[in-house]
Amino acid sequence: MAMPTTTRPSLDSGDRLTREEFHRRYCARPDIKKAELVEGVVYVASPVRVTHGRPHALVLAWLGFYQAKTPGVDFADNITVWPDAKNEVQPDACLWREEPGGPRVSQDGYLEGTPQLVVEVAASSASYDLHDKKEAYRRSGVREYVVWRVLDGAIDWFRLQGGEYVRLDPDARGVIESAVFPGLRLDIGKMLAGDLAAVLAELEPRPPG
Incomplete structure (x- = not known):
């Protein structure tokens, strides 16, 4: 006698779900490696290419x-x-x-609340990372949001000011420093060039004066 098969719940890009229903379906779909719910809409990620993996590793x-x-x-x-x-x-x-009112790790091991700084690696300015997801991060209070636009060869660093994201410009040396995490500096040009040694050197304490 054939055993009844268990139907896996559907989870497709464009579905509109509550967070609770999304989480239930996602947990029931181990075949899906990455899916997100952004402003109530499901986004299922494609397989990861080297063009994403290398910047992500940096x-x-x-x-x-x-x-x-x-x-x-x-x-x-x-x-x-x-x-x-x-x-x-x-x-x-x-x-x-x-910190008081800040993010914390839940009993289930997830991060509840808003991390102070988020980085996403996106294909281009057309990516949802710079539209719906950016709006979700802004509304939920992510203080600094960094997006590496791989195909555009650019990195955007946004800071939350007065409830809106303001795009920061590098200083004369091509460096941006976090206002939330002192000493977290990024040499934009060196990062885009893949010069990890120079990127990490920028994090070393600066000599006085």
Whole structure:
């Protein structure tokens, strides 16, 4: 006698779900490696290409090096984050510290609340990372949002000011420094060139004067 088969719940890009229903379906679909709920809409990721993986690895090295030298700071790659009731996202990387009213790790091991800094690796300015997801991060209070637009050869760093994201310009040396995490500096040109040694050198303490 044939055993009845269990029907897997559907989870497709464009579905509109509550966060609870999205999470239930996602947990029941181990075949799906990455899916997100952004402003109530499902986005299922495509297989990851080298053009995404290499920049992603550079970002992880940059943030990981900073976290290793900075007590009280947590860092993670591709974790489930619940910033609010309409969103369940998996940032390419995020940096946070626990503070009153800030993010915390839930009993289930997910990050509840909003990390102070999020980094996403996107294909171009057309990506949802710079539209619906950017709006979700803004509304939920992500203080700094960095997007590497791979096909455009550009990195955008946004800072939340007065409830809106303001795009930051590098200084005369081509460097942007975080206002949330002191000493977290990024040489935009060196990062785009893949010069990891120079990127990490920028995180070393600066001599006085």
